[in-house]
Amino acid sequence: MTTHRRVGDALNAALGTLLAEDPALYLLGEDIADPYGGAFGITRGLSTRFPRQVITTPISEAGIVGVANGLALAGDKAIVEMMFADFVALAFDQIVNFAAKSTTMYGHPVPMPVVVRCPTGGNRGYGPTHSQSPQKHFIGVPGLDVYELSPYHDPVALLRELLGSGRPSLLFEDKTLYAAPLRPDDLFRVTHLGGTAEVRVDDDIPADDYLIVAPGGLTGRATAAMRSLLLRHELSGRLLVPARLHPLDLDPLLRAATSTSRVVVVEDGPPGAAWGTEVAYRLQQALWGTSSGPVRLCQAADGVIPTAAHLEREVLVQAETIVQAVLEAHR
Numbered sequence: 365m366t367t368h369r370r371v372g373d374a375l376n377a378a379l380g381t382l383l384a385e386d387p388a389l390y391l392l393g394e395d396i397a398d399p400y401g402g403a404f405g406i407t408r409g410l411s412t413r414f415p416r417q418v419i420t421t422p423i424s425e426a427g428i429v430g431v432a433n434g435l436a437l438a439g440d441k442a443i444v445e446m447m448f449a450d451f452v453a454l455a456f457d458q459i460v461n462f463a464a465k466s467t468t469m470y471g472h473p474v475p476m477p478v479v480v481r482c483p484t485g486g487n488r489g490y491g492p493t494h495s496q497s498p499q500k501h502f503i504g505v506p507g508l509d510v511y512e513l514s515p516y517h518d519p520v521a522l523l524r525e526l527l528g529s530g531r532p533s534l535l536f537e538d539k540t541l542y543a544a545p546l547r548p549d550d551l552f553r554v555t556h557l558g559g560t561a562e563v564r565v566d567d568d569i570p571a572d573d574y575l576i577v578a579p580g581g582l583t584g585r586a587t588a589a590m591r592s593l594l595l596r597h598e599l600s601g602r603l604l605v606p607a608r609l610h611p612l613d614l615d616p617l618l619r620a621a622t623s624t625s626r627v628v629v630v631e632d633g634p635p636g637a638a639w640g641t642e643v644a645y646r647l648q649q650a651l652w653g654t655s656s657g658p659v660r661l662c663q664a665a666d667g668v669i670p671t672a673a674h675l676e677r678e679v680l681v682q683a684e685t686i687v688q689a690v691l692e693a694h695r
Contacts, residue, residue, distance in 0.1 A: 371515055372542030376406050378519035379443070382527070383414045389527070390435055391418045392428050393445030393481075403447045404483055404542050425454035432478045433463050433532075441477040441527050448494045449482035449536060456501070463532035464507035475530035479523065485538040485581050485632055486680050491671035497581070497631070497664070499536055500638035503610045509533035510610040510639075514580025515546055516554050516561035517607045525559075536609075538581025538632075549587045551594075552603075557616035563587060563603040565594065574601035574626040574690045577617055577643055579609060582630055582681065589686035597691065601626075609639050617643070618650050625655050626693040630662040632681050638663065662689040 383389055391410060393402060397420035401408025411418040421428050425446065432442035446452050452459070459480060466476050486495030502510050509531050511522065526533045552563050563583070564571040574593070578586045586603050593599040601624065604617055621627050627647060631640035640661050648659045665679045 369546045370542065371513070371544050371546050372404065372406055374546045375513070375519045375537070375542075376408065376410070378523055379407065380410055380413065381520050382523055383410065383417050386441065387417070388439070389417060389441045389443070390432075391443050391445070392421055392432055394421055394423055394428070394447050396420050396445055402445055404539065406542065407445065425451050426458050429455040429458040429463070429478070429480060432480075433458060433466065433476070436463075436476045436478045436532075437466065437474070443479045443481060443523070446480060446482045449484035449498055450493050450496045452480065452482050452498060452534070453501070455480070459502070459532065459534070460505050460508065464505050467507050467531055473530070476532045477527045477530065478532040479526045480532075480534045482534055482536045483539045484536045485540060486669050486676055487540055489671055489673050489676065492668045495669040495676070497536070497633040499579070499609060499631075500633050500636075502534055503639050503642060507531060508610075509608060511535045511608050512579040512581060513537040513541060514561065514583055514605050514607060515541065515544055516556075516563070516583065516605055517559075517580070522607060536579075536581070540584065541581060544584055549591065551591055552587060557604075559607045559613060560616040561605040561607075562616075562620070563590075563605065565600055569600050571600050571602045572624045573599040574628065574693060575620050575624050576601065576603045576628050576630060576686065576690070578603060578605060578630040579639070580605055580607070582632060585681065585683045586630060586686055588683035589690070592683065592687050593690055599690065601690070612643065612646070614646055614650070617647060621647055621651060622654070625657050626690065627651075627655075627659045628662055628686065628689045628693060629659060630681060630686055630689070632664050634664050634666050636666075657693060660689055660693050662686055
């Protein structure tokens with residue numbers, strides 16, 4: 365049986381590569397030192413290899429990001445690990461009111477190479493305060509970039525892009541991805557359209573029945589939905605996965621959307637002023653007058669995420685949720 369490298373292992377290796385390359389890079393977070401290596405083991409082994417650069421911190425999200433901001437202003441670089449994405453709310457002021465504004469408020473451009481990593485999402489039974497997807501609270505903040513990890517984007521290149529941009533950024537990482545293989549489903553092939561990955565069946569099969577646009581954490585559920593749509597309903601389409609959620613590069617999404625009249629935007633957060641809402645609106649606006657149907661939006665339910673697995677599944681987006689959204693677009 366062939367084994368494949370996991371996304372979590374690739375992320376750990378990427379952090380090690382960057383720390384080895386740049387002695388001015390620091391990694392900060394709660395319980396990230398060995399032997400624990402963080403709540404999900406992503407930093408395991410790094411504090412042993414880089415004891416000066418990997419710093420385990422007290423439980424103070426605002427304080428951790430504040431230290432990272434200070435390091436950046438002093439000419440260094442910092443990656444911060446939130447234990448859970450839910451806790452990033454405690455650092456909201458340091459991210460939104462300080463880091464995002466510091467690139468422009470000193471009278472000349474000031475680089476702020478700060479990356480805040482956020483393990484996000486549910487389907488793990490962790491309950492209401494450890495399972496949320498808070499991306500939408502940071503979408504549209506001037507000076508702040510928002511990214512999401514996926515199995516289709518190289519973590520080394522992704523982190524280099526974030527640190528090299530000179531802008532503070534958040535990197536959301538769906539917790540279910542850590543154990544996922546760093547490769548696509550065997551049924552599909554992947555090509556890259558700039559920073560956006562396109563996933564589809566082999567070129568010999570047309571892929572114009574639908575388009576799914578989803579962030580990285582939903583790739584497993586989205587490809588499971590695509591497999592079901594192909595095998596059970598004889599529908600073949602494409603999945604586009606942008607690494608950067610904001611600012612959004614609309615061009616690859618729009619080019620793909622013009623080849624089908626059925627577009628479904630998927631995200632794991634609840635409705636209301638969210639990333640998916642923005643993407644659906646901008647696509648609908650650009651396609652107005654040429655599309656035969658509306659851009660559909662598939663989101664989590666408007667409710668607190670339960671701990672019980674069967675109830676959690678009802679709130680969060682699942683593969684069958686995406687299948688149903690695509691089928692409804694065909695009616």
